[in-house]
Amino acid sequence: MKKFGKTLLLTSAFALALSGCNKQSSSGSGGNVQLTLFSTVTNESDKAALADAIKEFEKKNPNIDIKENFPADKYEGMLRVKMAANDMPDLFDTHGWSKDRYGEYVEDLQNMNWVKDLDPAMNDILKNKSGKVYAYPLNQAKDGITYNATLLKKYGIQPPATFDDWMSAMAAIKKKSKGEVTPLWFAGSDKSSFGQYFDQFATPLLITDPKHDYRKELLAGTFDWSKFTFLPEKLEEMQKKGYLNKDVLTAQNQQMTDLMAQNKIGFIIGGGLLGPAVKELNPKVQLGVIPMPVIHKGDQPSWIGGERHTLAVWKDSEHKKEAKKFIDFLSQPEMVKKIAEATSLPAGLTNTKANNYFAKDYEKYKDIKVEPYFDRVYLPSGMWDVLGASGQELLSKSMTPEQVSKKIGEENKRLYKPKK
Structure with missing residues (x-):
């Protein structure tokens, strides 16, 4: 039933977005908590990396079921509909717009343990002046x-x-x-x-x-x-x-x-x-x-x-505790390393050293400043x-x-x- 549910959701993601999938899947049979997760990931290896992390988390937390969605080019349209209805996924990718587009919908994550390991290059992108942290970076661009x-x-x-x-x-x-x-x-x-x-x-x-x-x-x-x-x-x-x-x-x-x-x-x-x-x-x-x-x-x-792929927690989610537990799981050094290497991008945290394809180049130019994408700011x-x-x-x-x-x-x- 669990695998069937995931397949059904992936093949009808857009319909679910319009009908308020978050409320309908907020609790499952047998007392399980079901979380919805939407991501902009399109590359097959990236999707596999995130899906594998979800499976590993679910094995360690059998009472939590995560319904992952990768809507590709339909993502922004789906999220705009959900923002208008104030019915966001429990976990979602802010894909470069953590502050300007999604800021009012996200839970402040500044008190989570991983924040101390946030790469300083991400500070201006994922934090505001008062210290609010908008999302967890799976990797960085x-x-x-x-x-x-x-x-x-x-x-x-x-x-x-x-x-x-x-x-x-x-x-x-x-x-x-x-x-x-x-x-x-x-x-x-x-x-x-x-x-x-x-x-x-x-x-x-x-x-x-x-x-x-x-x-x-x-x-x-x-x-x-x-x-x-x-x-x-x-x-x-x-x-x-x-x-x-x-x-x-x-x-x-x-x-x-x-x-x-x-x-x-x-x-x-x-x-x-x-x-x-x-x-x-x-x-x-x-x-x-x-x-x-x-x-x-x-x-x-x-x-x-700046941010490539992230996970933010919807501030009105009924399951913020479970959503944060998944982010805590992702922030462990072994998972940070695994996702960074699988996506061939630098990690968003400094608690590990990822050996991805361009690691030598990133190390060579490690002191070069990261400027935000021009269109996102200006x-x-x-x-x-x-x-x-x-x-x-x-x-x-x-x-x-x-x-x-x-x-x-x-x-x-x-x-x-x-x-x-």
Whole structure:
């Protein structure tokens, strides 16, 4: 019955969300407590890691049954419906919005034992000034640029530290491979791939350099978006110089692993989960990851990220005690290590040392500051789609770089709401 119940819930998650699954499953037969858990996890290995943790917890706590849900791209819509009904899951992923979107729905976790081990890099993301802790981090994001270390070594190219170095590296890859290797590959059928480019590079362009720090203007809604034009200009330049894949607007994400394993790609934006999949296909290909190259002379590199996957406790849950017990279980060093290694991402706690695929790179750049995702801090809700669609229109030659900046500025103005 227990396995059947989980299968039924997974196959009808959306219907359950609309009908108030939390109340209906708040208690089970035989006196068991049933918790609902919603997560944005989509990668199969990540889902398996979380599902395995749940099974292990349930074995040790036979009176607690956790109904896990992985709704993928339906997650945000489902959670918005549940927020409106004030009927949230007992445990849910805040996926980068622990404060701004979900803050009023989460239980304060600051008195839990694991908080003392929270990685300081996560403080500004998961805590407020009064000490409230919004969610438990299953892992943390440190996004930069993933590169084919095997290829760069073969061609005598150093991992780039600046944007100019990066452009030179792409030129060298194209020349030395005689056009057989794509210097920078995008799965452009998914507009979010261009959103990732604009979002990650907006930070070194507009935030981290003291002489080009526009935080106040962005937050006030007074930013001059012509200063953003550098990024679409460079993306257009990459296309004209043949640095991008020829099928840039139709390529799909599932092609990326195979092509990288065949030594056909030099760089991708982000890609922290790619390493283990490539290794499985071709152990001879080694990938590396670097922080974001700086754009302005004298600036310091940075990671882009913060929370990747978390678990928050609904403040009105009837089973907060049991939900916190599961988080306590996850915060034990052996479980922290297991999940970090299974997801190939740095742990959110400092009570263990995870040996994941990019561990050496993360250690090498351990002192590099982690900056939050640009859109989560400086853009209103709805702008992610605008960024991505603008990239598609630029590379399809429907818009010029100047028109891209103008459109982003107009949409930002339309959607703008002052930050609380």
